[in-house]
Amino acid sequence: MAYVLRRCLLVIPTLLGISFLAFAMANLAPGDPATEFLRRISDRQPTPEEVRQVREELRLDRSIVEQYVAWVGRAAQGDLGISYSTRRPVTTELGHRIPFTLQLTVLAAGLALLIALPLGIVSALYRNRLVDQLARVTSLAGASMPSFWLGLSLIVLFAVRWSMVPVAGRGGLDSYVLPVVTLAVAPAAVLSRFTRSTMLEILDDDYMRTAHAKGLSAWRAVITHGLRNALVPLLTAFSISLGHLLSGAVIVETIFVWPGVGKLGLDAIQQRDYPMLQGFVLYAGAAFAAINLLVDLAYGAIDPRIAAAGRGTGGTE
Amino acid sequence: MTAADTVSAGTAIAIPTAGDPTHPRGRIIRGLLHDRTAVVGFVLVSVLTLAAVFAPLLSPHDPDAVDVARKFLAPSREFPLGTDHLGRDVLSRLLFGARLSIGSTCVAVVFITAVGIGVGMLIGWFGGALDTVFGRFLDMFLALPTFLLALAVTALLGPGLRNVMVAIVLAWWPIYARIVRSAVLSERSKPYVESARAVGSSSARIIRRHLLPNILGPVIVLTTLDLGIVMLAISGLSFLGLGVSPPAAEWGSMLSEGRTYLSVAPNMMFFPGAAIFLMVLGFNLLGDGLRDVLDPRTRGRRR
Numbered sequence: 001m002a003y004v005l006r007r008c009l010l011v012i013p014t015l016l017g018i019s020f021l022a023f024a025m026a027n028l029a030p031g032d033p034a035t036e037f038l039r040r041i042s043d044r045q046p047t048p049e050e051v052r053q054v055r056e057e058l059r060l061d062r063s064i065v066e067q068y069v070a071w072v073g074r075a076a077q078g079d080l081g082i083s084y085s086t087r088r089p090v091t092t093e094l095g096h097r098i099p100f101t102l103q104l105t106v107l108a109a110g111l112a113l114l115i116a117l118p119l120g121i122v123s124a125l126y127r128n129r130l131v132d133q134l135a136r137v138t139s140l141a142g143a144s145m146p147s148f149w150l151g152l153s154l155i156v157l158f159a160v161r162w163s164m165v166p167v168a169g170r171g172g173l174d175s176y177v178l179p180v181v182t183l184a185v186a187p188a189a190v191l192s193r194f195t196r197s198t199m200l201e202i203l204d205d206d207y208m209r210t211a212h213a214k215g216l217s218a219w220r221a222v223i224t225h226g227l228r229n230a231l232v233p234l235l236t237a238f239s240i241s242l243g244h245l246l247s248g249a250v251i252v253e254t255i256f257v258w259p260g261v262g263k264l265g266l267d268a269i270q271q272r273d274y275p276m277l278q279g280f281v282l283y284a285g286a287a288f289a290a291i292n293l294l295v296d297l298a299y300g301a302i303d304p305r306i307a308a309a310g311r312g313t314g315g316t317e
Numbered sequence: 318m319t320a321a322d323t324v325s326a327g328t329a330i331a332i333p334t335a336g337d338p339t340h341p342r343g344r345i346i347r348g349l350l351h352d353r354t355a356v357v358g359f360v361l362v363s364v365l366t367l368a369a370v371f372a373p374l375l376s377p378h379d380p381d382a383v384d385v386a387r388k389f390l391a392p393s394r395e396f397p398l399g400t401d402h403l404g405r406d407v408l409s410r411l412l413f414g415a416r417l418s419i420g421s422t423c424v425a426v427v428f429i430t431a432v433g434i435g436v437g438m439l440i441g442w443f444g445g446a447l448d449t450v451f452g453r454f455l456d457m458f459l460a461l462p463t464f465l466l467a468l469a470v471t472a473l474l475g476p477g478l479r480n481v482m483v484a485i486v487l488a489w490w491p492i493y494a495r496i497v498r499s500a501v502l503s504e505r506s507k508p509y510v511e512s513a514r515a516v517g518s519s520s521a522r523i524i525r526r527h528l529l530p531n532i533l534g535p536v537i538v539l540t541t542l543d544l545g546i547v548m549l550a551i552s553g554l555s556f557l558g559l560g561v562s563p564p565a566a567e568w569g570s571m572l573s574e575g576r577t578y579l580s581v582a583p584n585m586m587f588f589p590g591a592a593i594f595l596m597v598l599g600f601n602l603l604g605d606g607l608r609d610v611l612d613p614r615t616r617g618r619r620r
Contacts, residue, residue, distance in 0.1 A: 247468075
């Protein structure tokens with residue numbers, strides 16, 4: 001329990017870092033935030049009276065520290081300001097878009113695991129044989145593949161040339177195929193390489209030799225003893241690939257015109273929509289922190305040695 | 318690999334006297350030559366780099382010469398990779414684009430490594446309060462996935478290749494600083510450092526002569542692998558319209574232009590992407606090979 005508590009407390013500095021970054025984004029932006037806000041919201045030059053009122057509301061006349069505290073206070077209550085481009089609350093916009101990104105990333109993470117685990121295990125079991133060589137070349141190619149190139153090439157082949165799936169946008173189930181595949185390739189490649197090297201280390205361990213000695217087949221041994229011990233390092237790799245997925249979603253959603261948060265964030269950058277951009281940074285940081293927290297807590301649950309040792313191995317090693 | 322090799326490598330690491338520098342270097346090069354994947358990687362990287370260097374000699378056309386009359390041409394003898402929406406030769410733009418793409422990647426990685434090693438060594442060596450403060454500071458950088466952090470910083474600085482490079486360096490150096498820091502922490506208490514201290518070497522001398530050579534191996538592997546990742550990040554940001562602005566040729570922005578004409582001229586999108594892919598693959602193959610040669614733990618396993 002102490003482990004869980006301690007790990008949860010470690011999230012605080014991370015969230016602070018994120019909030020500094022997001023806060024800086026609005027303050028480093030050119031122009032007076034109050035004037036900028038009024039002009040973008042109403043399409044006309046604001047009166048001095050209006051500007052004064054907004055400055056008061058946003059505490060812009062106070063010190064930077066007070067401004068930050070006020071901003072964090074509002075953010076904590078779910079008030080992230082109003083988007084310049086849609087003129088609706090940033091929180092509402094994020095709320096609409098997050099589920100679409102979530103669908104994409106969860107499916108891609110699942111697909112990546114489905115490809116990577118068997119591939120990595122086969123590679124390790126048949127080390128340096130033809131299957132292994134092929135698997136390694138494939139995963140290295142996957143890790144080197146620019147997702148924007150892969151996505152566009154898939155569109156050209158499957159949507160433009162063969163009309164099997166829609167070119168872009170979110171519609172029926174068939175519209176999920178290309179984005180999910182594009183998003184899954186890089187994490188699958190990284191994960192399968194990692195599975196292979198982890199399995200290779202484990203295959204040399206004493207308990208695996210014992211398993212062989214008592215007559216278990218190679219596959220039985222891997223599944224009953226090997227995988228369990230590979231779980232912690234694999235989880236680390238998985239949490240890293242989830243970070244890849246968060247980044248990859250921006251590019252994949254742009255290519256496939258997917259109505260997710262990644263596309264929202266990129267549009268915000270292009271339209272200089274600073275409140276929206278802040279919201280995007282906060283969302284990405286919170287999601288990343290949540291993933292790392294869940295993974296670290298899972299370590300403790302899987303391997304009691306980690307919880308007992310006090311500090312987790314952390315998701316960054 | 319024989320046991321004797323492993324032993325000699327072990328002693329080469331344990332006794333970091335200046336000694337004969339050709340010996341370990343020769344071993345690394347010989348090791349790499351035995352590694353087929355590393356050779357392929359080296360060939361890919363050097364061919365593409367040479368193509369970038371000799372772009373003016375190799376290009377059949379002026380990369381910026383616009384001629385709308387010959388737009389969207391399929392690959393032919395005159396235009397080996399076809400032409401784009403403005404009738405510019407895709408091959409020539411690819412060759413000149415290699416300069417920006419490879420050049421910006423290498424410059425960014427050099428800065429990342431230099432800043433990361435410098436800061437990491439300082440906080441690892443002097444430790445104490447410096448380490449605590451900087452440790453928290455570094456943690457803040459790791460609160461976002463690096464690509465997203467670079468994206469956010471670019472958004473702040475505004476578009477442009479220089480800003481993208483600054484953003485990439487800002488987002489990436491903390492990773493190196495952390496790795497170097499923990500490497501220094503684990504080396505610091507080893508006997509060779511203590512004996513150097515005992516004979517009265519200054520901190521600066523120990524760091525330069527003893528610590529640096531010992532942590533350089535893992536850092537070189539990381540750098541080679543990161544060249545690929547950084548190239549993907551820079552071209553990705555350019556693809557998103559944040560890097561190089563259109564008239565200049567760069568692989569990511571060429572892809573971005575090609576995206577508009579997917580169904581008319583897929584060659585506009587295909588070739589720059591293939592170039593990025595091959596270059597990144599080259600870096601990855603080379604990095605993998607280097608790791609196998611430099612990391613004594615994986616050495617015995619190879620064959």
